[in-house]
Amino acid sequence: MSNITMRLAGALFGAVALSAMPAMAEDLVLGASVQLTGPVANTGRYYKDAYEFTIDKINEAGGVKVGDKQYKLALKLYDNQSDVNLSVRQYTQLISQDKVNLLLGPFASNFALADSAVSEKYQVPMVQGGGASDQIFSRKFKYIFGTLAPASNYFGSTIAMMKELDPAPKSVALLYADDAFDVSVADGTRPLLKDAGITVALDERYTSNASDFNSLLSQIKSANVDAVLVAGHETEILNFVRQAKSLAVAPKLYSFTVGVPSEDFRKALGKDADYAFGMSAWLPSADLKDKYFGDAAAFAEAYKAKFGYEPDYHAASGAADVEALVQAVEAAGTLDPKAVRDAIAKLNFDSLYGKIAFAENGQIDLAQTVIQVQDGKVAAVYGAKGFLEKPKYPMPAWNAR
């Protein structure tokens, strides 16, 4: 037999063997590209873990019922190495080659901003829980949905709280990194500060991944502001706090968009993390009921038991994304991406993350609870109904702690 006929015979045999396999429950494949390595791997892992955890849980409960067919959820996950360009290629590959049914999101606004162009182009809905920048939702895209609260309002509850503090901070320094999310935060924060009658004494944008904040901190000290609001990334906030200590810069209050809810961040800073304010749209409360996990407290406990670290709002948001897709598919009764998209737009259900219902632009609206590190633990201090717990304010000087 010639070489070619051998191969033909082999291929034929393979095809026969495949078609003779017993029929199994079909897979409903969700595709995602997440930062498993690279500079933002630290937060990226929340999404990988949350996606897998939720998918396993839903499969244990019998999977997804679409029309009268039962599907098993599967995840096709790529590591985008914290590289935006790579993540765009991977989403294109997920749709055009891997033929996944629906998309889950990456972490971070700049990624979601770029990747949502892919979902829009191929008209496959993406529910993402990692990008909060208002820019993502201002382009009238129809296939992108987001479960993080809008970036522009991250400091909303903090500023509301500041007005009720005694003595109320009169001047602030606003620092933000130069990326989609943090610029949106700053743009949204300025009018809120103005309405609250708080002076912005210093308004500075800095380079993402900056590690040296000594000059900015010296300016903050020199301007003698009452409060410092920083929108940035965890590594930057870590450096900021450490350097604030070493330069003895202690405003009455400082608050950060990231870091405070994350266990790893608090561990890295140890006692120096105390007094830092932050915000979270999610707290693991038993009041948040969930179809698959029971409630948010049970979710947090099971998550910690499985992965060895506490979930924060990133993880809860990722879990909610999987649930949103599943609920939408079940409501649509078909896997057709356009029908599922319309079903997502109509969703309204309670989850471990809160109520999932998307506004016209595709973004969810959740209130941010102000949180603070108190004795190494996160305390919820201010919510929609006012103070929940007494904030530790004002922050004492570093040598008086």
Add this chain to the structure above:
Amino acid sequence: MDLLAQILINGVLLGGLYAVMALGLALVWGVLNIVNLAHGAFIMLGGYLSWHLYTYLGIDPFLGLPITAVVMFCLGYALQRGVLNLVVRAPMFNTLLITFGLEVVLTYLAQLAFSADFRTINPSYAGSSIALGPVVVPVARLMAFGVAVALTVGMWLFLLHSRLGRAIRATAQNLVAARLYGVEPRHLYAMTFGIGIGLAGAAGGLYGTVSQIDPYIGATLTAKSFAIAIIGGLDNPLGVLVGGLVLGIIESLTVLYVGATFGDVASFGVLVLVLIFRPSGLLGKTA
């Protein structure tokens, strides 16, 4: 005025840290003609080593520096003997490729071994400061600066006066003549690379004490070290110190007067200017 004084102090202290990061890169580059793209990854490994010594054995990060440096020296020596000597006389492109490959391997091994968690070396004095009137001097940075100056001057004396140092310089200047005088290049190259990596390790310990360590800090540190080495010149460790200080001060002043997003523009702008006007560095010999 107080603010300016504070910013200048910040810049000088930052510059000292920069200098110690770039010292090893400049040495390896000058002698072996290898631009070690993995340099930042070795700083990162040194940082993890110091962190482990501090966290699990309670060894003060500054006292632990010699241990870190020696362990990293051995790693560097072995890598040079086993891997890099194969390409040391190959075209520059090959050495870039192999050190880039090393960078990738070390970074991902670090994530596997240590996870992407942030680590800080946080002894009690890490955040304390000395007040000089209105100006505040952070203790850990001041100590790091002291170490930087000591290492630079030590390197300078070592290259100038010790037998091994002379052999290293001789090899850098004229390999054939050095061999005729009985220098064994393979051993010498490995010693040089080992010293370079040892210095990177020490820099990592200092970096972890004033900043934070994760597996991905390497690439930016390499870029920074690269700029400092060029600005200062490769002939002389004192040049690296000057390069570090110049860069630290310029960056700090830029943040104050221009804006915080322009720090890198300024430092790499200086790099370009130095390449145009003084291609062998601020302290280098003019051609």
